[in-house]
Amino acid sequence: MVLKINTQKIKYMYCTRSSNQIPRLLIDDLELEGVDTFVYLGSLLTKDNNVSEEIKRRIVLANKCYYGLRKQMVPKLPRQIKVTIYKTLIRPVLTYTERPRVA
Numbered sequence: 868m869v870l871k872i873n874t875q876k877i878k879y880m881y882c883t884r885s886s887n888q889i890p891r892l893l894i895d896d897l898e899l900e901g902v903d904t905f906v907y908l909g910s911l912l913t914k915d916n917n918v919s920e921e922i923k924r925r926i927v928l929a930n931k932c933y934y935g936l937r938k939q940m941v942p943k944l945p946r947q948i949k950v951t952i953y954k955t956l957i958r959p960v961l962t963y964t965e966r967p968r969v970a
Contacts, residue, residue, distance in 0.1 A: 878902045882914055929961040
């Protein structure tokens with residue numbers, strides 16, 4: 868069994884306290900792409916561990932979820948159902964890493 872690595876899809880993030888330039892990383896003479904931010908398991912990670920970018924991103928995702936559901940949030944809908952929709956479909960996007968899947 869041989870492990871095959873797709874070097875086109877691999878990215879790496881180099882974290883350090885100093886603001887040095889990202890070092891080059893080579894595998895079989897192919898240079899991998901170094902990045903300052905990437906999404907891992909649904910969370911935005913940054914080189915300097917800045918959580919404000921993750922918070923902004925989650926607010927945007929929760930707004931997209933809300934506006935995607937706004938046709939279902941009609942005024943005639945009972946308040947308890949609106950609260951349930953918020954708690955099950957919108958709030959998890961804001962507070963957790965993975966978005967709920969809606970069929």
